Amino acid sequence: MRDTVMDIRAESAVAAQPLLEARGVGFSAGGQPLIHGIDLGIEPGRRTLVMGANGSGKSLLLRLLHGLLTPSSGQVLWRGHAPDRGARRAQAMVFQRPVMLRRSVLANLNFALKVHGMAGRARAARVQEALDMARLSDLASHPARVLSGGEQQRLAVARALMCEPDLLFLDEPTSSLDPASTQMIEDLVNAAHARGVTIVMVTHDLGQARRMGDEVIFLHAGRVAERGPLHQVLGAPRSEAARAWTQGRLYTGTPH
Amino acid sequence: MFSFGDIMAEALGLILTWDRDLSEIVLLSLRVTLTAVAISCLIGLPLGAVVGAFRFRGRGTVTVLLNALMGLPPVVVGLFVYLMLSNAGPLGILGLLYTPTAMIIAQTILVTPIVAALTKQVVEDLHGEYAEQFASFGLTARARVAALLWDARYSLLTVALAGFGRAVAEVGAVLIVGGNINHVTRVMTTTIALETSKGNLELALALGVLLLGLAVIVNAAVMALRASAVRAAYA
Numbered sequence: 292m293r294d295t296v297m298d299i300r301a302e303s304a305v306a307a308q309p310l311l312e313a314r315g316v317g318f319s320a321g322g323q324p325l326i327h328g329i330d331l332g333i334e335p336g337r338r339t340l341v342m343g344a345n346g347s348g349k350s351l352l353l354r355l356l357h358g359l360l361t362p363s364s365g366q367v368l369w370r371g372h373a374p375d376r377g378a379r380r381a382q383a384m385v386f387q388r389p390v391m392l393r394r395s396v397l398a399n400l401n402f403a404l405k406v407h408g409m410a411g412r413a414r415a416a417r418v419q420e421a422l423d424m425a426r427l428s429d430l431a432s433h434p435a436r437v438l439s440g441g442e443q444q445r446l447a448v449a450r451a452l453m454c455e456p457d458l459l460f461l462d463e464p465t466s467s468l469d470p471a472s473t474q475m476i477e478d479l480v481n482a483a484h485a486r487g488v489t490i491v492m493v494t495h496d497l498g499q500a501r502r503m504g505d506e507v508i509f510l511h512a513g514r515v516a517e518r519g520p521l522h523q524v525l526g527a528p529r530s531e532a533a534r535a536w537t538q539g540r541l542y543t544g545t546p547h
Numbered sequence: 548m549f550s551f552g553d554i555m556a557e558a559l560g561l562i563l564t565w566d567r568d569l570s571e572i573v574l575l576s577l578r579v580t581l582t583a584v585a586i587s588c589l590i591g592l593p594l595g596a597v598v599g600a601f602r603f604r605g606r607g608t609v610t611v612l613l614n615a616l617m618g619l620p621p622v623v624v625g626l627f628v629y630l631m632l633s634n635a636g637p638l639g640i641l642g643l644l645y646t647p648t649a650m651i652i653a654q655t656i657l658v659t660p661i662v663a664a665l666t667k668q669v670v671e672d673l674h675g676e677y678a679e680q681f682a683s684f685g686l687t688a689r690a691r692v693a694a695l696l697w698d699a700r701y702s703l704l705t706v707a708l709a710g711f712g713r714a715v716a717e718v719g720a721v722l723i724v725g726g727n728i729n730h731v732t733r734v735m736t737t738t739i740a741l742e743t744s745k746g747n748l749e750l751a752l753a754l755g756v757l758l759l760g761l762a763v764i765v766n767a768a769v770m771a772l773r774a775s776a777v778r779a780a781y782a
């Protein structure tokens with residue numbers, strides 16, 4: 292049953308234009324190549340997981356796709372065009388280390404809506420919704436920077452989602468969360484996905500991957516080692532890098 | 548011979564009687580310095596924030612320039628403003644020489660680079676932390692500067708204080724362009740210089756004590772504000 296749904300999706304995805312596309316994207320810093328010629332398309336409505344060992348380039352890839360870094364070679368396309376400010380606003384990102392303004396929880400949420408151009412009146416209701424969603428209502432007037440790491444991550448997810456992005460990037464959003472908070476974030480993200488938000492998420496958690504992923508992009512040393520449906524990449528990996536990872540081995544070889 | 552104790556006693560007496568001359572001098576000092584600091588902040592805060600938050604060509608040069616201007620010798624600024632405002636100077640027609648306005652201009656020139664350079668440092672550090680989130684939000688340049696200035700407000704208070712300290716204690720520039728004219732351009736520092744050289748040590752010391760007291764009060768107020776901001780995790 293589940294597979295059928297996925298197959299239909301996969302077929303329709305072939306025809307659909309990718310929401311976001313990387314064409315030969317490479318990135319170097321300080322003369323050192325870190326990301327090598329990555330080609331990929333993110334289809335609308337899918338949940339794509341970016342996986343791979345520490346330092347394999349997951350965070351860099353997300354930054355390149357979101358437009359925070361300019362590729363040294365190749366290009367990123369948003370709905371088939373070079374991204375503009377509108378593209379940026381149709382995307383949101385939750386960083387591996389949440390960035391909180393030196394303001395209250397409430398003011399942090401309000402700021403995000405304000406820069407999105409939402410009028411003051413509509414903001415108040417939306418902010419309250421987001422507070423409830425992240426179960427942070429009791430902490431609304433607290434400075435955001437005194438929240439615990441997990442609370443900050445919940446706030447970061449709520450802040451990203453309240454702007455109703457078409458595409459949401461999440462870089463290990465539950466890495467410092469307890470099981471209940473992890474569940475809360477997964478529910479938030481899955482609810483957003485059900486509303487049609489496209490998800491691109493980095494995770495190291497195999498269980499979470501199984502709960503949250505449609506598709507996996509597996510990185511090794513700045514290259515895509517393997518890409519495919521979740522059950523295939525994690526269940527029957529074809530690349531040595533992904534196989535080693537699923538077995539908990541350290542893999543240092545070059546892909547292919 | 549005079550004894551320090553006697554002079555101190557007389558100086559304190561002067562402060563306690565608080566005559567018209569004394570209050571005139573203190574108020575003019577405050578008016579000139581506060582106006583100069585306000586104008587310096589109006590120019591220096593946005594300027595420093597822009598240099599701190601954006602990469603552009605010539606940014607390095609601007610930074611070096613601001614840092615160099617921070618150490619401008621007051622007498623040189625005084626001389627420069629004097630030349631501008633004297634009858635033969637390009638702005639002589641305004642007739643501003645030996646007025647409080649001339650003193651405000653000189654102090655503004657002294658303080659603006661200090662405010663700008665220190666603001667640049669504060670904003671640059673904060674921006675390092677915020678840059679990616681702001682880019683992700685798709686913030687406009689103007690909104691970015693405004694948000695950085697607002698979030699750095701407690702640190703910037705210290706910046707304004709540094710400017711105030713420099714201006715209120717400065718004597719060389721205001722002496723040259725103000726002329727230390729009784730009832731017109733006499734401020735605390737110029738009066739101290741003049742009265743000391745005349746041997747009128749009571750008045751000089753009284754003003755010295757007031758100047759010190761002012762510095763202590765302003766510093767304490769700013770530190771208290773900052774401490775409360777730190778407690779609230781906003782600094």
Ligand SMILES: Nc1ncnc2c1ncn2[C@@H]1O[C@H](COP(=O)(O)OP(=O)(O)OP(=O)(O)O)[C@@H](O)[C@H]1O
Nearest residue numbers: 320321325343344345346347348349350351352387
């Ligand atoms: N600005 C930079 N300059 C130089 N090297 C960098 C820079 N940014 C990242 N790197 C390097 O690129 C590699 C990939 O970094 P990235 O942060 O993408 O890893 P990651 O896959 O997200 O790892 P993790 O699972 O630990 O978060 C790392 O080796 C890192 O040291």
Ligand SMILES: [Mg+2]
Nearest residue numbers: 349350387462
């Ligand atoms: Mg990472």
